[in-house]
Amino acid sequence: MAESSIFTLNSYTCGICESKLYNPKILKCFHVFCRGCLDKQSFCRQIYRIACPLCESLTSLNRDGIDGLVDYKFSYRSENEQSRIQCQMCDKRGAASSKCEDCQELMCKECHDYHNKHNKFKSHSIVPIDTEGNGTVLKDDACMQVATVEKMCQEHYKYCCPIEEFCKSCSKPVCSVCMLGLHKGHKTEPFQTTVAKARTSLSVASRGLKSRLPFLESLLNEALHEEKKYNNHIKNTRVEIKELSERLKLDVCRKIDEITDENICKLDSMAHTDKAVLETYRKDVNKSKKTIDGLLYATENLLEFGNKSDLIETFTELETRLCHYEHNYGITMPDIFEPLLKPGSIKLNQLYDAVGQIEREQRPMTNSFIAVKQKPSSHLVDNENAFTKQKSFNLDFRVNSVVCTYNTDAVLVLVGTQLKIISADSSYKDFVVIQCGKCRVRPVGHTQNNVYFILIKKESLCLFRFSQISQQIEEVDVKITFTHACTVDNDTLLLLNQSKGTFYEIDNKGRVINTFGSELLAQNFNGLNYISCMCVTAVSRILICTDKSLYAFTFSGKLEQLFQDKNSYFWQVCEDQRGNVFVADRANGNERICLFTPYGHYIGDILPPNAHNATKILLDFAIDRCGNLWTFSGSNDGFILPDKSEINIYSYT
Incomplete structure (x- = not known):
């Protein structure tokens, strides 16, 4: 980027070569680079994945490699074409003279005339654009803040169903047919309202970020x-x-x-x-x-x-x-x-x-070189009615742990060695029984097609998966020793050997495809007596919970964030579809659920100590696909394990 505190689109350069973008590609983390620069970066060819050179977030690649990445369609035009706004509807790339508000596409004169003649597009709203300026639509700026585009639903395109609502539970635009099907009963709002909120929120965030540039x-x-x-x-x-x-x-x-x-x-x-x-x-x-x-x-x-x-x-x-x-x-x-x-x-x-000898001074010479970090905040949980109890019911059995969400308003739980599906209407049904003898079962996580478990046999750990396609339980042939495991993406898993301070990433066959660690990683782990859980967030950060700390590592083994609270006992973590990370604190007399960013920054407590019931202990918690927080509690009778479960469902979307 140009060395200036004033950010402009013209001033942006590739973060690798620091030159003007050429054939730009966009990664999952929204950073844009030249295609050739990305091709020179090292990436793991076994799993077709690349790490962002700037933020170290991971982006999955298909078999086309870098060529399979999405082209950045908003790339600023070359100097020869900046004065000429091109048509986005035809291949002639003629000069654009108007814009269809419904299709959100720029049109040349021929496409404009065709749009007005065709019966399907005749009702669309067409506005002229400023061909002498920078291609902006000649429309009142105040109107542009709330203007939205009704595109066709991709799932029901053949029915010509326009997008009318936005499903807040699934973070997905839907049409009227969707709301009668998979998204029935979900929390929704008008799509235009969501777009206006998103535009306003992004504008505010962008202005705030620009203010940090000086x-x-x-x-x-x-x-x-x-x-x-x-x-x-x-x-x-x-x-x-x-x-x-x-x-x-x-x-x-x-x-x-x-x-x-x-x-x-x-x-x-x-x-x-x-x-x-x-x-x-x-x-x-x-x-x-x-x-x-x-x-x-x-x-x-x-x-x-x-x-x-x-x-x-x-x-x-x-x-x-x-x-x-x-x-x-x-x-x-x-x-x-x-x-x-x-x-x-x-x-x-x-x-x-x-x-004499060269030694470092005890006091730093860069006393004035201080980077100020702002307190993290979350715009994802901003509902004033968030975490109000919606439902509460009891079950006549004890839930050992939550495995994953199931469908929309149901979760898959582990009861002994049996999987059960519990719905928000308090009904439940048996799903499958894990045949493991007297071994203890511990859920690891789920991917698109598999649910993974750990069987604890004496001192060793074995990894199993339940295939939702074959409906069979299979053992994963893992050749390495590990102490903790969690799912990543692309049906891969991350294993941790705590004594070595080393991570191993394996595929669904148990083959090691990536290994990383560092002296700092091993040094921190040497002081850890017990790791309660581990998970990988949407921004490719590895969160590890111990009794009084929460660590955030990158996939290069670098310790990026550390949160400590001597009065806490962090033991469980989960992440919803929008990047909210919830961490359960089960300290005696201080049971609570905390909210973190996916980078490991603490935001605040969302449920105060013993919000569910002062006489209950928190057994587990989960987030369903409707945007509800489930807590599973049991009677607090000292050393006697509870034989029943109380479920409370809180809404926060």
């Missing part, structure tokens, strides 16, 4: 400023490290030179001392040698040339001296310890202490 623009500018400041800090720190190292090198070299000179001086001093000792010793030895030489010289001359008188006169003393020096001719060598260099050593930690 703030986001300021955040971008702040981020650029902080990035520039950070880069300057990194640059200065790099220079500081180098300068410190150079100074340290000079100091170390200078100190090494000083130590070297000191050692050499010590060595010279030791050498001078030792040389003096050796010189003295040498002189003493030389003197001793000369003494002996003198005695030998005198003795030899006496023996050779002396007479008898000389010999007898000197014999005694001379012999004494000769015998003395014969036994004492040597001089003891002095002890001299030679100087040695004892090598030194430098430890690495001493170098780190000397040079």
